[in-house]
Amino acid sequence: MTYRGRFVTSRARYAVGVLVAGLLTMPSVACTGGGPTAADSFTVGLLLPSRVVPRWEKSDRPLIEQQVKRLCPHCSVTYANANDDSTVQRQQMIAMITKGVRVFVLGTTDNRALRSTVQEAHNAGVPVVAYDRLAEGPISGYVSFDGVQVGTLQGRALLKAMHAPPEGGTIVMMNGDPTSPNAAWYKRGALSVLRGEVRIGRSYDTPGWSTDNANANMTAAISALGPGRIDGVLAANDAMAAGVVSALKSAHVRHLPPVTGQDADLDAVRRIVSGEQTMTVYKSFRAEAEAAAAMAVALGRGESLRTIATTTTDSATTHHIPSVLLTPVAVTTANIKQTLVKDGVYTITQICTPQLRAACAKAGLTP
The missing domain is CATH 3.40.50.2300 (Response regulator)
Structure with missing residues (x-):
């Protein structure tokens, strides 16, 4: 992996904070009496890898769900945990594509094993935000720690x-x-x-x-x-x-x-x-979840990640992935x-x- 530019935590939090503030202050169609449009009412597919490590269920899942709702009140989150089984995660991802999710947040069980499924999502027009672990394939965004x-x-x-x-x-x-x-x-x-x-x-x-x-x-x-x-x-x-x-x-x-x-x-x-x-x-799960939710909502609305990503990352298959890389303590x-x-x-x-x-x-x- 190649990091293009170093990341400073305060800068990342500022960038994510600016985006969150902007999304929260954007007028929605619901407020004008017309009801939510497709741009403000879609489903985020959240796929996490394991129940062995406590953080996924106890921290990451609720934080991402809360932040998506905060940024997009009419959006919903469909959740699945693969329990360390790449075959199961592939099936979960394909099922969500079939059901019409607009964007994925993916904590992959195996970066290589999910490559073809990420490609299927891309072919179906569903962008994927790689969460905590850098999946291979045409990833649209990446959030993790150094x-x-x-x-x-x-x-x-x-x-x-x-x-x-x-x-x-x-x-x-x-x-x-x-x-x-x-x-x-x-x-x-x-x-x-x-x-x-x-x-x-x-x-x-x-x-x-x-x-x-x-x-x-x-x-x-x-x-x-x-x-x-x-x-x-x-x-x-x-x-x-x-x-x-x-x-x-x-x-x-x-x-x-x-x-x-x-x-x-x-x-x-x-x-x-x-x-x-x-x-x-x-690793601040809240900061990571906020960045991932901000990316997912922006991509679901068809918006650029330019105001969120502070650097780019190269995977084995994709270069210049817009990224937020936080600093561990x-x-x-x-x-x-x-x-x-x-x-x-x-x-x-x-x-x-x-x-x-x-x-x-x-x-x-x-x-």
């Missing part, structure tokens, strides 16, 4: 938490699903920091970004390297971090090594507070309150269960 930067943040946090062990130390890399381009970008960013600094004892791909698969991989790594010879684990997301921590505990590792994550899942935030996980990467105990709590992702009460009250007080997480 994936290389995500991996860079994880690698830096891991090195810092390892406190320069003798001879650099040995780590295990728990990479993401090999069918996802995001996984490759995360890995590339992490390796840009870790190469030459640590020994990579084992490196695994993790189909489905699955907790169970990560647990099995980590169990194998412990068996191969020894439970006391792993100084850190680069886990690409929080679901896999959960599997890693579980495997370490099952192996009776008394002092857990630093473990990274991503997605700011509530359970992961609690593990960070308790000391079982070192960090996560917070590393979260540790030091800034949970200033990031996740401040942005309204979680309340302190949600994070600080009775078992974590002492740890929360130590971390400054008090109401």
